[in-house]
Amino acid sequence: MNRLLPMTALTALMSTTAGAQNVSQADNEWFRAGQAAIAQKTAVQPITSQAKNVIILIADGNGVGTNYATRLWHGQQNGNMGDENVLPYETFPHLALAKTYNVNAQTPDSAGTGTAMHSGIKTKAGVVGVDETLNRGDCAQTEAASVTNMSEIMTATGRSVGVISTARITHATPASVYAHSADRNYESNDGLPEGCAQPDIASQLIEAMKAGHVDVAMGGGRRHFIGKDVTDEEGKTGKRTDGRNLLEEARSMGAQYAWNDETASALALDGSSPILALFESSHMKYEYDRTGEPSLAEMTSTAIRALQGNEGGFFLSIEAGRVDHANHDGNLHRVVTDGVAFAEAVAIADELTSDEDTLIVVTADHEHAIAFNGYCGRGTPITGLCYGIDGNGVMHNGEPQTGADGKPYTVVGYLNGAGTVLREDVNWVGARGDITQDEATDPDYLQQALIPRSSETHSGEDVAIYAKGPWAHLLNGTVEQNFIFHVMHHAATVE
Amino acid sequence: MLKRRNLLIAAMAWTLPFPAFATPSAIRMRDLYNKDTSFSELALSLQDQRIDVEGFMAPPLKADATFFVLTKKPMAVCPFCETDADWPDDILAVHTKRRIKVKPFTLRLRVSGVLELGSLRDAETGFVSRVRLTDATYR
Secondary structure (H helix, E strand, C coil): CCCHHHHHHHHHHCCCHHHHCCCCCCCCHHHHHHHHHHHHHHCCCCCCCCCCEEEEEEECCCCHHHHHHHHHHHHHHCCCCCCCCCCHHHHCCEEEEEECCECCECCCCHHHHHHHHHHCCCCCCCCECECCCCCCCCHHHHHHHECCCHHHHHHHCCCEEEEEEEEECCCHHHHHHHCCECCCCCCCHHHCCCCCCCCCHHHHHHHHHHCCCCCEEEEECHHHCCECCCECCCCCECCECCCCCHHHHHHHCCCEEECCHHHHHCCCCCCCCCEEEECCCCCCCCHHHCCCCCCHHHHHHHHHHHHCCCCCCEEEEEEECHHHHHHHHCCHHHHHHHHHHHHHHHHHHHHCCCCCCEEEEEEECCEECEEECCCCCECCCCCCECECCCCCCCECCCCECECCCCCECECEEEEEECCECEEHHHCCEECCCCCCHHHHCCCCCCCCEEEECCCCCEECCCEEEEEECCCHHHCCEEEECCHHHHHHHHHHHCC | CCCHHHHHHHHHHHCCCCCCCCCCCCEEHHHHECCCCCECHHHHHCCCCEEEEEEEECCCCCCCCCEEEEECCCCCCCHHHCCHHHCCCCCEEEEECCCCCCCCCCCEEEEEEEEEEEEEECCCCCCEEEEEEEEEEEC
């Protein structure tokens, strides 16, 4: 009991600004920043009017850990030490943690998580827009197991619908906006099992556009829209074997089509016709490698301006799909550069809309097997070696920290993946390489990993949800991932 | 206490050949291409010369071959199991002097060979390459 008394007294002392003036650290800049944050937070008022527009931005594979790496990278690129940096969505007033598991998977996949966010139910891993009664891959069950998805729901409210991804537009997360599929891999008809009557995902997108359920679709994945005997604008052939050319079908129904940054900039954004923009045969390029195609922020701006023509509002789902892919590669440089591109997309979405009528939700679908070493001093390059703490200053001491093997290590490592230190050709025995800072910070470097896997895995850790706008205050605490849908739905339909 | 098994593993680890990392004279694959996958000035200047390039061996097309594909990052998925649309844009075909000994796809290699530019279909595999190293050795 006696030990509690000082804490109680301190709490009372600090409960008012006047009380804060009586502590010796009142002029400390951290103390004053904390007081300023109190003032800012107490001024936040919930917005309880209906949201005209709803935007969800999902960075695939951008869990709390991955996001931390991007925060530091972004700050360090802007000349600070990284830790103090604030990404655009980290200023949002409302925050929650999402539990991301699928009903049959402790470690989730993007199809199940996308369905949770876009249909309001948890389901099995690997399936899109269907409930858990379906056994993955069983096409005969698709129709009966289909659930109403966000494109169908928002269209019924009179809103326009857009979907953007830097992955293939038929990939799991964007597909969950508009499609129902017994397997995420049924992206074009060639991927369907024999006898499967379920339409493939690409053809479902075109049908959704024809039906007016999707008004803007931008991303990669041209190959699933054209035949294997058809060559696209960049000289690559398609995958379809059913003779359909979905790009021609889209044009025939009056859609505008773009395939590179030039044709995208020529799109009419008056909302008079739907937009289909496919910038790569497969996934769009990583931001670090990007050329000839728009950034995620540019696609976001294009989509919002096109959708804003509807007085009834819009729903827009935006995915940074390749944060996930770079994590799968174990290549932190492309993780964080795509992470910054995502942050820039959030910023432009925020800039082009009003908090009063637009709910913006920023989240991830799952985390990865990424981990962070210590003890690193401030300013240690997040993609590089861990430098020691300087007891006499703030900045790191420039001395690489070493393991018991005497070798330096990077701040970030992966628990598994292609960066494994184990060697298949020597019976999976291994030793860490003696890495230099130049090697570790090379854009193509793979952070060291333990368990050998060709592709690094997701993990089941929670992800953050940042929100602002109407009903954003409902997002707080630790929630099931499908709750995100219910907040968006409530905000869009409340009277 | 160091047990016999641990001692054995420690001894094996000590004798492992470490991956060969870059030295200033090695060329990285990305230096051969511009972002739009056109050839870089460096690649054009080194055409028909013997150069050293670093990268990773993609899972080979066939065993007992004198050909493999070098990638700038470990190629997690066999590029020949997918359509050409799945191949990385910036691969380097390597035609070796001797039959290849397959290396783990996670192991960084240094390949020495004569740089050839321009499209060519390999007679044995049918693989079409835009840039190659010929008469190549690797370690």
